[in-house]
Structures are given as structure tokens and as C-alpha cells.
Ligand SMILES: Nc1ncnc2c1ncn2[C@@H]1O[C@H](COP(=O)(O)OP(=O)(O)OP(=O)(O)O)[C@@H](O)[C@H]1O
């Protein structure tokens with residue numbers, strides 16, 4: 001319960017010996033308490049508002065997406081591959097597959113890089129080098145998505161086209177592979193920076209225990225540090241997934257955006273976020289188009305929330321296992 | 324015969340010099356106590372002897388330390404092999420994040436110690452394949468550390484579940500398992516209750532037949548009880564060293580006398 005405003009002051013004033021000094025102090029005390037109250041009430045208000053906002057977005061999107069279910073059934077929406085808004089066919093399957101494929105590919109590319117980088121920085125590198133790298137990683141993490149997209153268009157897409165030529169596959173370069181690579185490069189600084197923090201959290205004496213037995217650095221990492229840091233590293237990875245899943249701009253620029261189920265790395269794909277960003281607000285003449293896009297947004301949010309919760313759970317375990 | 328020869332060893336962390344030209348010879352197969360006030364450099368001296376100091380980035384070491392005549396600060400020395408010869412028991416036990424069994428089996432495993440060649444394994448077990456040898460070995464070292472009876476029924480439990488006193492003896496078993504020649508122990512009983520402390524002391528007395536044991540202690544009585552040889556450090560200087568009987572019986576230096584009588588601590 002919050003303390004009542006004037007409670008202590010009354011007592012003090014009624015005391016005989018309390019002079020001017022005291023009542024001045026009481027006034028100040030009152031003021032301070034008022035400020036304290038204003039601060040706590042407004043902070044709580046804002047907190048409630050923010051939580052409410054999240055709920056509101058969820059409900060809002062759900063509500064806007066609902067009408068699509070009157071036209072197509074849920075299984076059809078999720079698993080049909082025909083996307084012909086003109087003919088009232090709204091199958092999201094190619095986009096769902098597109099999202100999963102790009103995300104998965106990005107993770108497959110980035111995970112080994114992330115783990116080795118963070119292990120090197122945390123366990124092998126000298127302090128100075130670690131600090132410099134941390135700085136560089138922070139800069140990388142701050143580069144806007146569009147810039148990554150541009151670099152992708154200028155470098156990765158031609159590179160993929162060239163690779164396709166080398167192995168005799170017809171491709172424009174705008175493909176699943178290009179999307180995966182660009183996305184991987186984007187999540188690497190994010191995952192590395194969290195993983196490195198997690199590894200640094202493992203107390204030094206554990207390393208010393210293993211090293212004192214004559215273990216090499218690598219044996220120490222493998223049997224001690226990674227074991228201690230496991231749940232934290234999982235959290236870092238899952239958070240990376242969540243990021244990659246919802247990432248729009250850069251991927252949209254290089255992935256080709258063709259509503260099909262990609263059958264090879266060199267095929268174009270069309271992830272959910274790109275679908276929404278490309279189309280919303282443009283073809284509103286088609287009935288239920290926006291409801292279909294809203295259902296895509298809802299799926300996206302649901303999955304990302306799921307990832308975040310998993311990461312949160314893993315992070316809760318970090319405190320218990322790492323010390 | 325002296326096992327370790329230290330010549331003009333100076334150690335500093337950054338600008339802060341903590342050992343000043345320490346020179347001494349350490350005898351073999353005895354219990355050696357390193358004593359001195361807090362912060363005088365005891366842990367530093369201990370860690371210099373198996374190069375655990377290297378883990379510290381801003382440490383500078385000069386002078387040299389020879390074990391069996393071989394300078395361990397030579398650049399081409401194999402540090403992992405050195406640490407196998409010179410085991411270290413830390414001030415606080417930090418069990419490896421694995422089972423009790425694996426904690427003891429870890430050292431032999433990484434060093435590829437051929438279980439079957441160890442003297443503790445009988446001929447019969449040597450022939451049988453599989454884990455039999457390792458099991459025998461883990462039991463042997465846990466017994467040696469005085470822990471076997473308490474843990475024999477839960478070898479697969481995580482080591483972190485043990486009490487601190489048990490963890491300390493597990494750490495002792497872990498050190499013994501790599502068959503070192505020298506054991507460095509940093510206040511091995513400071514985290515222990517009196518009974519566990521007694522157990523560790525008893526083990527040390529048994530072990531000195533085969534090992535050179537160098538331990539740090541804050542407790543003068545413990546040094547008197549256990550040690551054959553005393554090294555007394557004060558603010559980074561080696562003040563006095565020698566056989567325990569002489570050290571306590573007729574100390575030469577004024578500081579030693581003051582420390583023994585409890586005037587400085
Ligand atoms: N990693 C470090 N970095 C900087 N200074 C250190 C480091 N380790 C120890 N020191 C300093 O070196 C001095 C000696 O430390 P050391 O740990 O060897 O003392 P000690 O005799 O073992 O003390 P205690 O009995 O309290 O364990 C101390 O002044 C300490 O502050």
C-alpha cells in the first residue's frame with residue numbers, strides 16, 4: 001500500500017517542542033511525498049498503457065483478420081498454395097514457407113559464425129581486442145536495414161547470379177539464397193553481442209578449475225564454459241530467430257518476391273513481412289484483401305511472440321545455471 | 324633434494340609489484356607451508372609455480388622457476404603438461420559442471436592417461452574392456468581424498484549438489500587424478516568446517532610420501548601441525564624460510580618473531 005500523504009507530519013506538529021524548523025521540514029517532506037506519488041502514479045500509468053498497447057495491437061489485428069475466415073477456412077488459409085486475390089483465393093502457404101526457408105537458411109549460415117566469433121572474443125581474444133570488436137559489432141548492429149538491403153542488391157545478388165551460372169542454374173540472383181545471406185549478416189552482430197555477454201558471465205574460477213588440471217582452452221570451452229552458458233546461448237539464438245523472422249526491408253529487396261514455393265536455393269521466395277509491406281494499402285478494391293494481409297500479420301506476430309517467450313524462459317534459467 | 328628452485332622471482336600486476344626478487348629452494352616430498360599476512364603475495368607465489376598467473380592479462384613475471392632443473396618460464400614449455408605435473412587446489416572449490424564421477428574422470432580423460440597402465444587398476448580389470456578401469460580409478464582417487472564413502476551411491480549426481488566441504492575434497496580428488504608430482508593448495512581448509520578440515524589435513528600427511536605439497540595457510544597452528552618446511556612472506560618479500568622445527572624454534576628475523584608471536588598479522 002502507498003503511504004498516506006500527511007501521516008507522519010501531524011504527529012510532529014502537535015508536539016510541544018516542535019518549532020518553526022519542524023513545520024518547514026514538514027512542508028518540504030509533504031512536497032517530496034507529492035512528487036514521489038506523482039512519479040509512481042504516472043510511471044505505473046505509462047506501464048499499464050504500454051502493456052495495454054501490446055494487447056490492443058494483438059486484438060486489433062485479430063479482429064481485422066477475422067473476416068477472411070468467412071471466405072476461406074483456416075486450413076485453406078494456412079496450407080493452400082494458390083494466391084489469387086482477384087479470384088478470392090488467399091492461400092498463405094507459399095509465404096509461410098518463404099518466411100521459414102529464409103529464416104532457417106539465415107540461421108544455418110549465421111549460427112556457426114556467431115558461436116565461433118563469440119567464443120573467440122570471449123575466451124581467446126585479449127581484452128583490448130575484445131573491446132574494439134564490441135564497438136565494431138555495435139556499429140554493425142545499428143546499420144539500418146535498408147542499407148543492408150542495398151549492399152545485398154549490389155553485392156550478394158550478382159554474386160548469387162554468378163554462382164548460379166557456375167553450377168548451371170538459371171537465376172536472376174534475387175533468390176532465397178540472397179535473402180538468407182543478407183539476413184544472416186544482419187542477425188550476426190545481434191547474436192554475437194548477446195552470446196559474448198553470456199559467455200563473459202561464466203565466472204572465471206570455473207575456467208581456472210579446468211585449466212589448472214592442464215585442460216587446453218578449447219577443452220575448457222567445450223566441457224565447462226559452453227555447459228555453463230548453454231541456456232543463455234539458446235536464448236541468444238532464439239532472439240536472433242525472432243528478429244530474422246520479422247525482418248522486412250533488407251530481405252524484401254533481394255529475395256525476388258514471387259508467390260511460389262521455392263524448390264531450390266536459387267528460386268525466388270516471398271516471405272510474409274514482404275507480402276504485407278508490398279501490398280497493404282494498394283489493392284483495397286479487392287474485398288477481403290486487407291483481411292488476408294492482416295491474417296498474415298497475425299501469424300507473424302504469433303510466431304515472434306512465441307520465440308520471445310521461449311527466449312525469456314531460457315534467460316530465466318541462465319541465472320540458475322551460470323553462477 | 325630440492326624439487327623447485329626459484330630464482331629472483333618478481334611479479335607485478337600492472338604497476339603494482341607484489342613479489343620482489345624471491346629466491347628459494349623447495350624440498351621434495353614434504354609438506355611446505357607458505358605463511359604471511361593477507362595480501363603479501365602467497366597466492367601469487369603459488370600460481371607462479373604452474374603458470375596459472377598467465378591467465379591474468381596484465382601480469383608481468385621475471386626471474387625463473389626450475390622444476391627438476393627445467394625452467395618452466397621457457398617460451399617453448401608445454402603449459403598443459405606442466406599443469407599436469409603441478410596440480411593446483413584453489414581457495415574455493417568450483418566443481419566442473421558435470422557429475423561427481425566425471426569431475427574425477429575429467430583430468431585423466433583429457434590427458435589421455437591410459438587407465439589400464441595405472442598401478443591402481445588390477446590385471447583383471449586391465450583386460451576387460453570398457454569403463455571398468457575408469458570406475459576403479461575414480462574410486463581410488465575419491466578414497467584418497469576421503470570422499471568415497473559419502474558419495475559412492477550417487478556418483479552420477481551433479482557435483483554442484485555436494486556441500487562445500489565435500490566439494491573441496493572432490494577438488495582434491497580431481498587434482499590427485501592427474502597424478503601430479505607437486506600439489507599446490509591455496510588455503511585448502513579455509514572454506515571447511517573443522518571436521519572436513521581435519522580430513523584434508525590427514526590426507527595431506529598420507530600423501531606427502533609420494534607428493535610434494537605446498538600449501539598456503541593463515542592459521543599458524545595449522546602450519547605447525549602439518550608443515551615440514553615454512554616459507555614466510557611479508558609484503559612481497561621473502562623474509563625467512565627453512566625447516567619448520569628451526570623456523571618456529573629459533574627464528575632469525577625480527578619480523579618472523581613478531582609474526583609468530585602474533586604481533587603482526
Ligand atoms: N588479478 C590481480 N590484479 C591485480 N592485483 C592483484 C591481482 N591478484 C592479486 N593482486 C594483488 O596482489 C597482492 C598479492 O595478492 P595475493 O592474492 O597473492 O595475496 P595473498 O597473500 O594470497 O593474500 P590472502 O592471504 O588475502 O589470500 C595484493 O595486494 C592483491 O591486491
Ligand SMILES: [Mg+2]
Nearest residue numbers: 365366367509
Ligand atoms: Mg590468497
